Amino acid sequence: MKSKALLELLSDGQVHSGESLAAYLGVSRTAIWKQIRRAMDEGVEIATIRGRGYRLASRLDLLDRDSVLQCLLPSRREALSLTVLDEVDSTNAEVIRQIAAGAGEIPVAIADCQTAGRGRRGRVWQSPRGENLYLSMGLTFHGGFGVLDGLSLVLGVAVANALEQLGAPEVGLKWPNDIFLPDGKLGGILVELQGELEEGVVQVIVGIGLNVHMSRAEGVDQPWSSLARACPEIDWSRNQIAGAIIDAVLDTVSIFSDLGFQSFRELWQRRDIFMGKSLQARGGDVEGIGCGIDDNGNYQVRTADGIVPVRAGEISLREMQ
Numbered sequence: 001m002k003s004k005a006l007l008e009l010l011s012d013g014q015v016h017s018g019e020s021l022a023a024y025l026g027v028s029r030t031a032i033w034k035q036i037r038r039a040m041d042e043g044v045e046i047a048t049i050r051g052r053g054y055r056l057a058s059r060l061d062l063l064d065r066d067s068v069l070q071c072l073l074p075s076r077r078e079a080l081s082l083t084v085l086d087e088v089d090s091t092n093a094e095v096i097r098q099i100a101a102g103a104g105e106i107p108v109a110i111a112d113c114q115t116a117g118r119g120r121r122g123r124v125w126q127s128p129r130g131e132n133l134y135l136s137m138g139l140t141f142h143g144g145f146g147v148l149d150g151l152s153l154v155l156g157v158a159v160a161n162a163l164e165q166l167g168a169p170e171v172g173l174k175w176p177n178d179i180f181l182p183d184g185k186l187g188g189i190l191v192e193l194q195g196e197l198e199e200g201v202v203q204v205i206v207g208i209g210l211n212v213h214m215s216r217a218e219g220v221d222q223p224w225s226s227l228a229r230a231c232p233e234i235d236w237s238r239n240q241i242a243g244a245i246i247d248a249v250l251d252t253v254s255i256f257s258d259l260g261f262q263s264f265r266e267l268w269q270r271r272d273i274f275m276g277k278s279l280q281a282r283g284g285d286v287e288g289i290g291c292g293i294d295d296n297g298n299y300q301v302r303t304a305d306g307i308v309p310v311r312a313g314e315i316s317l318r319e320m321q
């Protein structure tokens, strides 16, 4: 966003004259006026107070690298390389580029908007500017692809725990790793694997998209929710949410690397939104009642012929209305 410095000045919610803004930023009053127009075109609500200046009509939740770092445990700050971008094609793609360029630490990318946000199963992830959280992390695992079984479910547990600690109630998980609130989908996790760079070393790119302030969604074909819509009493900060999620993911993944998926099965199960529901899988070939996950993270459907395990990536699971 070209007018970011201006918006930072306005973010205190006070009225600022065109003259003072121009003097502070070292530009003309006309340039300030143009930046105000551009910000308004990008969806920022700015009130013009006749004879006095400009004021933000509603609070702005700007992304800020230092503020995210402040929310992290001090030991974490040095372990990761955090990039906060105004705009990017996809934060997952950005992390992949950073790994290819030889990123030493854990690369983490957050963006204010994505122009080619990607979802699971080749879907587009709508990524409007300034409203939501788009965050990706590059994680390294040792022991080959086999050690990753169940990782994607474990990540869902980490994100759900972080959100609940920030005050979101009843965060559920829809197998394998969609984040749900009672009124609809709040976010999703996209896990992308890079080939083994050296024997047994696997790079995993974890992309997390969360609806934070979003109040309308075009082209979204299922019930959705956002943190601000579900909990309007909380002053949601994307920087704080990002910090909490980064910490939770790194803590959780470290336990997962030591103990494997088993220790998370019960934690995932408690958030299962499909438990006891009538489900359909494999395009309707399997019908039955949801009964949680097995030791390998497959979803289990109790059918008339017994329990049928449904594998992640293989098929989708739909609740029958």
Ligand code: BTN
Pocket (backbone or CB within 6 Å): 089, 090, 091, 092, 093, 114, 116, 117, 118, 119, 120, 121, 123, 125, 133, 134, 135, 136, 178, 187, 188, 189, 190, 206, 207, 208, 209, 210
């Ligand atoms: C899903 O389909 O439910 C997963 C969506 C994952 C979206 C996130 S937003 C940050 C990261 N960058 C992307 O391009 N996708 C993921």
